[in-house]
Amino acid sequence: MEHPEFMQIRRAVRRSLATLRATDTGDPLALVGLSGGADSLALAAAVAAEAGKAGVRAGALVVDHGLQTGSDRVAEAAAAQARELGLAPVVVRRVEVASAGGPEAAAREARYAAFSAVATEVGAAAVLTAHTRDDQAEQVLLALARGSGTRSIAGIPGRRPLAAGVELVRPLLGDDPEISRATTEAACAELGLSPWHDPHNRDTSYARVRVRETVLPTLADELGPGAVAGLARSADLAREDADALDDWAGRVVDVLLLPAGADRLSCKLQQTQGTGDDPDGSAAQRWRIDAEGVAVLGGLPAAVRQRAIHRLARERFGVTLTREHTLRIAALVTHWAGQGPVFVPGIRVTRAGGELTFEPQRGSPRGAHSRQAAR
Numbered sequence: 001m002e003h004p005e006f007m008q009i010r011r012a013v014r015r016s017l018a019t020l021r022a023t024d025t026g027d028p029l030a031l032v033g034l035s036g037g038a039d040s041l042a043l044a045a046a047v048a049a050e051a052g053k054a055g056v057r058a059g060a061l062v063v064d065h066g067l068q069t070g071s072d073r074v075a076e077a078a079a080a081q082a083r084e085l086g087l088a089p090v091v092v093r094r095v096e097v098a099s100a101g102g103p104e105a106a107a108r109e110a111r112y113a114a115f116s117a118v119a120t121e122v123g124a125a126a127v128l129t130a131h132t133r134d135d136q137a138e139q140v141l142l143a144l145a146r147g148s149g150t151r152s153i154a155g156i157p158g159r160r161p162l163a164a165g166v167e168l169v170r171p172l173l174g175d176d177p178e179i180s181r182a183t184t185e186a187a188c189a190e191l192g193l194s195p196w197h198d199p200h201n202r203d204t205s206y207a208r209v210r211v212r213e214t215v216l217p218t219l220a221d222e223l224g225p226g227a228v229a230g231l232a233r234s235a236d237l238a239r240e241d242a243d244a245l246d247d248w249a250g251r252v253v254d255v256l257l258l259p260a261g262a263d264r265l266s267c268k269l270q271q272t273q274g275t276g277d278d279p280d281g282s283a284a285q286r287w288r289i290d291a292e293g294v295a296v297l298g299g300l301p302a303a304v305r306q307r308a309i310h311r312l313a314r315e316r317f318g319v320t321l322t323r324e325h326t327l328r329i330a331a332l333v334t335h336w337a338g339q340g341p342v343f344v345p346g347i348r349v350t351r352a353g354g355e356l357t358f359e360p361q362r363g364s365p366r367g368a369h370s371r372q373a374a375r
């Protein structure tokens, strides 16, 4: 019997599995992140069908967020489907979802922490999730509507490191832009699989659901069916740009962080003893960028300068700057005119005599402005 949609998914999975490398202990183990919905169920079936030929061991991981009554039964039913497909090991992990930051973001954070912990425990090389082109388009549209920069418009990456020796891989976001939610639903129907329908996916109090149910269908009606794929392609292009800018900023930071005297440009970020105590109780360490370093930062394109400042704060102080704070520090670099210090949670930045000094703020919370968990 022909299963065109399932075959399309299998092809994408085959390409992804071929990229997993064997480990010291033999064939790599890939865990499918299985919610029981159509996307991840179709992915699980395709992985089960392709793993043997690809020299990959394939298991599944079901996270029970415990947010609704009966969530344990939903998780067990998904696990049973994974076992029926022949996946092993099949792990069900119950997580505690923090109440802060909205249920969606908190559940995501707990889910990715569980992906990372379980993959490490069982020695998996990869966790595979079933994000589709539609998830990508939703993400891009929401980012554009929020006024986000290139990194957010880049949407959901096809792969990224998850934990030491573990990658997060999204086979359905690969080179084939045509794998949509409709493809995974059709594949489940072809195979006679019964996906679980998450009631949250229809709850229109979530902006994401309104984008899915109303905005994207309207866009496709008005601009043609290629509009959704177009959004997903824009994400890929934005990701290339964002990666290039991040790489550039990373090189700048590496130069700034070179020990004094070791760099030809001599734009150094020097570590000096400060006056107060830092929040950990150890002696405070101030970081000083000399005038030449400030000039280098000032001469960069704004997008690279902002990224470099963001990175310095994260690497040196464990503080994730908001955009507003990043821009305030960038303003000190570029059009300083006797402005006072910039206070951001965790750091105080001053400019004097052309030099910038970063100093930890006593007792202030670190990373108070944590970003939402990486996708």
Ligand SMILES: Nc1ncnc2c1ncn2[C@@H]1O[C@H](COP(=O)(O)OP(=O)(O)OP(=O)(O)O)[C@@H](O)[C@H]1O
Residues within 6 Å of the ligand: 032, 033, 034, 035, 039, 040, 061, 062, 063, 064, 065, 108, 111, 128, 129, 130, 131, 135, 156, 375
């Ligand atoms: N409870 C779960 N247990 C295991 N894997 C899951 C679970 N929920 C989601 N996933 C995996 O993550 C993929 C995306 O899920 P979903 O679209 O619900 O998440 P999202 O919040 O939109 O995206 P993200 O996970 O990137 O935040 C699913 O296709 C599945 O592979």
